Amino acid sequence: MPSSLPLDARTARLLPWIVAIAFFMQTLDGTILNTALPSMARDLAEDPLRMQSVVISYMLTVALLIPASGWIADRFGTRRVFFGAILLFSLGSLLCALSHSLPQLVGARVVQGLGGALMLPVGRLMVLRAYPRTELVRIMGFVTIPGLLGPLIGPTLGGWLVEYTSWHWIFLINLPVGALGCVAALSVMPDLRGPERSRFDTPGFLLFGAAMVLITIALEGLGELHLPHLRVLLLLFAGLACLAAYWLRAGRLEQPLFAPRLFHTRTFAVGILGNLFARLGSGALPFLVPLLLQVALGYSPATAGMSMIPLAISAMVAKGLARRLIERFGYRAVLTGNTLALGVGLCSLALIDPQHPYWLLLLQLAVLGGINSLQFTAMNTVTLIDLDDRSASSGNSLLSVVAQLSLSLGVACAAALLGGFTASIGQEVDSVLGAFQATFLCVGLLTMLAAAIFLQLTGEDGRSARKVEAVGEE
Structure with a gap:
């Protein structure tokens, strides 16, 4: 039909x-x-x-x-x-x-x-x-x-x-x-x-896919796979070489998988790179918290699961506030401040210990849920807001890929950090709980660095089209 x-x-x-x-x-x-x-x-x-x-x-x-x-x-x-x-x-x-x-x-x-x-x-x-x-x-x-x-x-x-x-x-x-x-x-x-x-860009698809797989396996090699550092470096460089080959090839094609010209739109470039790095913390959060509660603090699976409810509820509430905040303060201020707040919130989870009040834990997760939701909505919208009709489909597809990829990289980075700190118990940290605390601190600091990317926006970016519908979370 x-x-x-x-x-x-x-x-x-x-x-x-x-x-x-x-x-x-x-x-x-x-x-x-x-x-x-x-x-x-x-x-x-x-x-x-x-x-x-x-x-x-x-x-x-x-x-x-x-x-x-x-x-x-x-x-x-x-x-x-x-x-x-x-x-x-x-x-x-x-x-x-x-x-x-x-x-x-x-x-x-x-x-x-x-x-x-x-x-x-x-x-x-x-x-x-x-x-x-x-x-x-x-x-x-x-x-x-x-x-x-x-x-x-x-x-x-x-x-x-x-x-x-x-x-x-x-x-x-x-x-x-x-x-x-x-x-x-x-x-x-x-x-x-x-x-x-x-016509589908099969060579481009294979190059881009190989880059994603090799870089992810390299990060996994530092964690679960226990690969020697030399092999990890080889995988990482091979992945980066595939990515470089893809972009060089795409620059001379009329219809590549993702056109490099998309990055001529500054808000798109900032949004994609911001998504890639800021979502590392967002990807690590739902992976680390249930493990922390069950493995380090001894919570039952049911209690650990229910502890995540405030995070989800506040995310739904924050969705309704996103447009008003963006219209009032602009993308630059919202994304820069919110990324810093997300990093600080992740760092605050490093304070959790067996004496930590349960109500305070729920409050921390609720705040993080709202910040996360606002982050997704603002990042996704600013990425697509200035693309023309010809570029919108390709740009939206690349945004979806980067969203999934960065979440998986966030889990891989968090797991690699957690594995490294766990292996150093008795040296850098004193317990499994200490390994989780150090991991949250590192993930939070890495997330805060992404604020420097959103500082590259101007106060006027997205202002002419700011009343468009916010793009949903991936």
């Missing part, structure tokens, strides 16, 4: 629900897992402080496939691709539940990531092509609401399932929802395709 034809009443009514459910599945899966990591580690005979590959493998797979999602949807049709995405995600969930070792679990998470990488972008693409622009804000607002509920429900549900059943159920609960989604996709989804069949 061509995208120019109107939808029938039934499809127009049901399509946003299907995309919203897929969005909910993805965000729930992204937050339900962190609380279960210690229990999974015990069952798989692994160190709970070295389980980050379970998180990173999914995020990295999603980041790798996002650039190809639009081309795949145009080539095979949105209905088949969306159905295949839900099927892969559900199959990956089943394989995760059946895993008996860490390598099996990581492989299953990659399968999950193959589905997750296509679900949300293709769902958004369908909404973009199927509804008139006058309806877009309302429809997208409806679609993203379940995505906000995922972080609210995920940690608590994950902790409860681990404590009263087993960690396998955090994956098995995806199966009935996935089955319903598959049926709905086949019976309701329109088969929309782009007006033109564009």
Whole structure:
């Protein structure tokens, strides 16, 4: 069905629900897992402080496939691709539940990531092509609401399932929802395709993907993989060489995967680089806190999960304040000040010890949740706000990739720091809790450095278009 034809009443009514459910599945899966990591580690005979590959493998797979999602949807049709995405995600969930070792679990998470990488972008693409622009804000607002509920429900549900059943159920609960989604996709989804069949930049995709994988494995080599430093350096330089080769090649192509000309727009360049570095702390936060509460402080999985509720609630509240703050103070002031506040908030978690009042911990997490939400909204909006129509699609795709990549790098950096400090117990730190405290301090300081990137904005950047709808979190 061509995208120019109107939808029938039934499809127009049901399509946003299907995309919203897929969005909910993805965000729930992204937050339900962190609380279960210690229990999974015990069952798989692994160190709970070295389980980050379970998180990173999914995020990295999603980041790798996002650039190809639009081309795949145009080539095979949105209905088949969306159905295949839900099927892969559900199959990956089943394989995760059946895993008996860490390598099996990581492989299953990659399968999950193959589905997750296509679900949300293709769902958004369908909404973009199927509804008139006058309806877009309302429809997208409806679609993203379940995505906000995922972080609210995920940690608590994950902790409860681990404590009263087993960690396998955090994956098995995806199966009935996935089955319903598959049926709905086949019976309701329109088969929309782009007006033109564009040529996909396969060499560019391979170079860019290789760079992401090699750099991530290099960081993982400092943590879970225990690679020699010489091998880590080789992987890091190989990744940077692939990235350099990609940009040199893209500069002479008419339709590269991501055009270097995007960075001629200063707000885009600042926004992308700011996203890359400021999200390192944001990615580390939901990974480190459940581990801190369970491994270092002895909280039960259910209590650790419920402790994350204030973070999610304040994130939802802060979303409503973002536009007013940006309109009042401008992107430069909001992003610079908020990045510093995010770093200070992460550093404050280094003060947590067994005598730390529980109410103060909840308050710290609530404040961090609000700061994080404001950070995402402001960063995403300033990145895209000055792009023209020709560059918007490519810029949005690169933003989605950088968002996923930086979150996975944040987990990898935090895990490498935590592993290094844990190995130096008795020298640099005196306990596992001390390793967590030092890690939060380092992650917070690194996040604060990203404020220097946002200082490169001017007070006028984004002012002419500041009343646009804020871009949702990735």
